[in-house]
Amino acid sequence: MKIEIKNGRVIDPANGIDKQADLYVADGRIAAVGRSPSGFTAEGSIDASGCIVCPGLVDLAARLREPGFEYKATLESEMAAAAAGGVTSLACPPDTDPPLDEPGLVEMLKHRARLPDFAHVYPIGALTAGLAGQRLTEMAELAEAGCVAFGQANTVVLNTQVLMRAMQYAATFGFPVWLAAQDPYLAAGGVAHDGEVAARLGLPGVPVVAETIALATILHLAQVAGARLHVTRISSAAGLDMVHAARRAGIAVTCDVSVHHLHLCENDIGYFDPHARLDPPLRSVADRDALRAGLADGTVDALCSDHTPVDDDGKQAPFSEAEAGATGLELLLPLMLKWSAEAKVPLAQALARVTSEPARVLGLEAGTLGVGRAADICVFDPEARTRVTRQRLKSQGKNTPFLGQELPGEVRYTLIDGHLAYSPPL
C-alpha cells in the first residue's frame, strides 16, 4: 500500500533531517522524503499538519508479561499500548515464566508477535538457564530463534566465574550482554534509595554502592571477556561516572535510563506512594540531575520506558510489600518531550534518545526514516497535552507514578512496516 504523510515536520535524527516535508511510503518502506517519487499514487493519505513525523520509537525495556504472567498483561494489551505510544520496536527482558532460555519459547513469542498491528519484538535471551546464574543458555540457538542480546533482567549472576564465562561465550559470537547493576547483598531487603527519605520514612534502603560495586564487577569482566556490554536502567550519578570512565578507557559499554529515573527522585515517594516503588529505586535529586545531564550529553545512550505492567493487587499494599514496576510504553514519548522542554535539549537530539540511539544499541536498522528502510513511523502532535488516566491507558498495567499528571505530546498515527497500527479514536 502506498501512503503519503503530508504537511508534517519531519524529524529524522539519524539523517540530520528536520524540515517541513511530505513523506512517502510504499510496500512497507520509506519511499521518499520531500518530493514524491515518480509515478507515486497514494492509496492513503495522512494529514500531519501541526504534527511531527519521526521514526517509530525504539524501547529498550518493555515487559510484555508473556509467557507466564498473562493475568498481569497480554501481548494484545501491551502491543496496543505500544502502538498508542508510537513505539514500533521493543526489546523485552527475559524475566518471563518460564524465562526466555530456550529457542522454542523465543520462537513462540516471535510467532505470537507477528501481527501487522504489533511492534517488532526483539527478545533479550536469558544469559543463564532459568536466570539461575549457573549454566549457560544455548545462546547461538537462541540468537537464531530471534534473540538480539543476552541478559539476566533484574537478577544477577552471583558466581563471577560463571559471569565471566557467559560473557566470553557471548563475545565469541559477538552477542551483546545486557546487565542490570545491583549487588543483591547490598540491596537485600531494600525498597528505596538509602538516603534522607528512607531514613525518615523507615524504609529499608538500597545504597548507591549496590550499583557501583556491581558495575565495577561487570565492567571489569566485560573488558576481560571482550564482550559488548549494555548496562540497563542506571540509577546513580556515581554509576554513570563509572560508565563514562570505562568508555573513555576503551571498554565497549552502552547504558540506558528509565523515564522514571529521568523525572523522579526519592522525594516522589511522598507518603509511601506504592507507585514510586521501582527497581532500581528512585534516587536523590543530585542523581536524577546527573542522569538528565548524561542523557543530554550522550553518556547515557538511550531513554527507555522500563514498562512493567503491575496489577492493582500488586500495588495496593504497603510500600515495601508492593510489587516494583510501572507501566510506561504510552508515556515514553510524552516523558521524552517533557525532558526535552525542561532541560532545553533540542527536539531532534532528544528524539534520537528514543529512536536512532536505542536502535544502535540493539544493532538494528531501525529508528530512522532513511529511504528504503522499514516504514516504522510515529506522527505526534507536540502541542497537545494529555492527562494520564487509568481509562486512557491501553496497557493492562494501570499503575504509574505519573497518573493524574498532564504531559506534553499526543500520538496521532503509528505505522509499522507501512501498516497503520494506530490512529486516534474519532
Add this chain to the structure above:
Amino acid sequence: MNHDNPQLNKNGELQHLLTLDGLPREIIMSILDNAAPFTEVAEREVKKVPLLRGKSVFNLFFENSTRTRTTFEIAAKRLSADVINLNINTSSTAKGETLLDTVDNLAAMQADMFVVRHASSGAPYLIAQHLRNIGADHIRVVNAGDGRHAHPTQGLLDMYTIRHYKKDFTGLTCAIVGDVLHSRVARSQIHALKTLGVPDIRVVGPKTLLPTGVEHMGVRVFHDMREGLRGADVVMMLRLQNERMNGALLPSPQEYFKYYGLTPDKLELAKPNAIVMHPGPMNRGVEIDSAVADGGQAVILPQVTFGIAVRMAVMSMLGAGN
C-alpha cells in the same frame, strides 16, 4: 501521587494519628494538655468516662504486641468504647486476604476507629487513603507502630513524661541510644523533640544501627556513648531486638552491653537529675543495667501509666470529631 498528608483534614485538624513528622506543635501540645486530666481517671473508683460510649474501636494488630495492644484496649475501655481485638497475622492474611480486603470487611461492620500495628512502614497510610477512597472517612486511624517508620503514641507519651519531669523543652539535651535504624520509636521521638524546640537531640549507636542520612533529621550523631551522654537531661534507651544481637549488625549482646548498655557509671556522665526512659519491654543486661532500670532516675513505669492517659487523649480527640 500521594503527597497530601492524610492525617490532617482541610482545616488542619487531626483526622488520623499516623506520624509526628510534620504534626504542628499546637496539636502535640493540645494532646499533652488533654492527657493530663485523664491521669486522674485511673485514680477514681470507677475508672471510666463516657466520651466514646457507643463507639467501636478495632485493634488491628498485624504484628504481635501484647503490651501496646493492652494499653490501647485499656485506654479505649476507660473512654467507654467497645473494643474488638484482632490479631490478623494469625487469621485472615494467612488465608490470602489482602490488607485492604480486611479493612473493607471491618469498615462494613460499622467501625469507628482502627488502631493499627503493622510490620511494614506506611501500612496505616495505605489504610487511611483507602478509607478516603471508599468514602469511609469517618473511620479514624491511629498508628500503633508501623515497621521502622513511626510509633506516634509512644512518642507522645515520651513527650508527656519529659514535660512532667522537666517542665520545659527548650533548654534540654536529649540522647536517644541504641538501634535507631530499626526503631519507629526513635523516629517519632526525634520529630516530636524537634517540633517542641529541644535544641540538642543526639543519637548514639554503632554505625550499623544508625540510618544513612540520620543527621538530616536534625540530630547530632555519636558513636561513643560516653560522649553522647555527657550533660544530657534525658536519656532515651531503645530496645534491641533479639534477632539483631548476633550477626552482621552486632557481634554479641555482651559486646553491645559493654559499649552501648546504660550502666550506672555511664549514666553519671549525664546531668545528676537526668531521667532515664525506655519504651519497653527491656532487655536487662543488653541495653540497660538492672541497677539503672530499677534506680532512682528511671521513669520507665510512669511512662506506662502516662501512656494510657495519652492514648485516651488521642482517641477522645479523634472520636469527638465524629
